Amino acid sequence: MSGNWSLPSSAPPTDWVAPTFTRAAQFRVGATFVLFLFAACSNLALLVSVCQGRGRRLASHLRPLMVSLASADLMMTFVVMPLDAVWNVTVQWHGGDALCKLLCFLKLFSMQASAFILVVISLDRQHAILHPLDALSAHHRNRRMLAVAWSLSLLLAAPQLFIFRTIKADGVDFTQCATHGSFRERWQETVYNMFNFVTLYVIPLLVMSCCYTQILIKINRQHLKNKAGESCLRRSGTDMIPKARMKTLKMTIIIVVSFVVCWTPYYLLGIWYWFQPEMLRVTPEYVHHALFVFGNLNTCCDPVIYGFYTPSFRADLARCWCCGTRESGASPRSLDHLSAQQCPHSGEQESDAASINQAGS
Template sequence: MAVNQTQSSLVIPDNNASVSGNPGPWTEPTFTLAAKVRVGVTCCFFLIASCSNVAVLCSISGKRCKSHLRVLILSLSVADLLVTFLVMPLDSLWNVMVQWYAGELSCKVLNFGKLFAMYSAALVLVVISLDRHWAILYPLSFTSAGQRNRIMLWTAWITSLLLASPQLFLFRLRTAPGVNFTQCATHGSFTQHWQETAYNMFTFCTLFVTPLVVMIVCYTRILWEIGKQMKHKNELARSKNDLISKARLKTLKMTLVIVASFMVCWTPYYLLGLWYWFQPEMINQTPEYLNHSLFLFGLLHTCTDPLVYGLYTPSFKEDLRSWIRRISSILSRRAKNSKQLAISELNIKDLTSMEGPTSTAVTMQSVF
């Protein structure tokens, strides 16, 4: 799968050389310029994604929107933070260190957590798509939306755990023969090449294809239903129900943009991974920066989610302005206090120089 191959440029160029029986020349990987750029950009994404998603979490902690929608956005922010705090640091450190120094247990656990974060981010988007599907097509089921969404979210998180669990058994430490180079990889965990390809295709389908198909089907039906309603405008009353419909349409636009950004950001990288699984030799034919660039483009999705939420949520904008005012107030207050303290210290020094050491004690006692 694509996540397993994020370090493909750091491992043996042909992962299946020993399986296919065509071992090629191997050179020890290095921390290249392309990898350095990847680490630098990932650090920038880390700062942006962590701050923005934490801001969204703080904002939705206030019950300003309906509970079932609040839980969905909360879960999406948590999933994005998992990607931010698990995938990004691990990817950066791995590129810097080139080989693996942390032991086999951490090799298994960290790669499990990495895939779990990727699964949770994708499946939570599926839950959001299904919620919008029911909200638009079956508006009378609104009262049961909260309970239904909680069940779907629990299913999404548990399914993510189960689907990521094979990483605990597949990843292991492998040492290149004849050299002092150890890597954390799936190399050697499959006895036949088709087994590795089958597992990669299964992960590709469950991590990307299936969520993508569900999202496309949901939003296609939604847009089709909206198109039918637009043809029968005379049946829509200008009443409170129409206002509720407009609110749902606004939420629909927000979730549609979030899902579209997921598709746009991750599709190129997964297509590259698909090409690699069936033609492993292509890793030597494609430029190194291409793999790095497409993976970074996928990580960009964790930064776009809070931005889209902020654009479509007035309460988030208000909270953001309030936080900025508070921070500015705190900084100005500290600057004022430090200025007053500096003036007091200057006065003390002046008095000391004028009146001698005896008056110094009196002055210090009056100040403190």
């Protein structure tokens, strides 16, 4: 379910009425615009912080992961959201055949990349907890996994270039970007949609669940050993899980949970539609629109979660706020007061750098 209206399969019936920009669709466009602004600003701020701000202190093997996650979220923000909003406003397609193919490809590519990068982050956290002494190879391992994730996303999205096309309905002035005519039987299209569902949601969810299950088993076993007095935690010990690493683990778990919570309702609705298209007649239109908007909320959650667990990101935001206030012409006294409250001090920077370095081990 792309969230857009489809063409009639052949010549439209005499009672067929072209879709319109309904009140529910207007809500969807308005909500998408708000999410677009927040997601664009927050993910760009995260990207700048990690690449040029205090986020550069992040361990070398964690930095590419956060850059890739922010990049995938920005692709979702600048491709999926505007495409969906404009398409709902125009109702039909006015962009031509080439743009139809390209944008549908980019839409699936960005969604695949977002899911696969979460898988890479989960695999990195699993290796960090289960094999803490193998940190030296983490940088090269993560870069290889990211290369596979981006390449696989391109490969899985490539069929969009061939199955989507612009179709003009017979007898009416209505053109749509759709898969009409690309599949001989409806079950073939259902199989294709289910394949995308499995690669977008099921496989990433299974891999992430396995990773964090093994992590929790490891932590539980260590806790039982410590409780029984068989071993004690030492900062240099192989059974040691540093506090900063646990903090990073909690952050990644919440990021994964937000992905599952935001997208599960929409995908379940999609499965229902693929097997029973008549469900569109029995479910309110605003439900379909609201669930898609709720799924897009995931792109806003990642930078918020990262900022909650990372003082360096908050420090960069505070510094930007201070600089913006200076440029706005505030009085020196008010600037000094604001800087004392929000601009990071050297002691905070040092403690932040220490915790980040520990998280990367």
